[in-house]
Amino acid sequence: MPNSYAEDMAQVFAPFGDEDWRLCVWDDLGRINAEDAVRQFRQAESILSGFMEVGNEVSLPLYVVLSSAHTLAREARETAEGYVRGAPA
Secondary structure, three states: OOOOHHHHHHHHHHHHOOHHHHHHHHHHHHOOOHHHHHHHHHHHHHHHHHHHHHHHHHOHHHHHHHHHHHHHHHHHHHHHHHHHHOOOO
16 A cells, blocks of 8 residues: 555554554545545544533543544644645645
8 A cells, every 4th residue: 555645544543453444444534535634624623622521521531532532633634734735744
């Protein structure tokens, strides 16, 4: 698999699965262009921020999980933004 937009996007989530899982993420994220990915991950960040506020009131473990998901959404958005600008992050 060549180094590409989809590969770089899949690397954001690589720590959470094996090679088959990474290939699945690579395939899914390769189906949308960088501009759409930026919009979708920006929306995910916004939604997760709201959930984090509520999660903080409910339980620390829930907040930690939501915070981790928010961080991944931010990293994925930043990676996609690099491709929108024409220079991979």
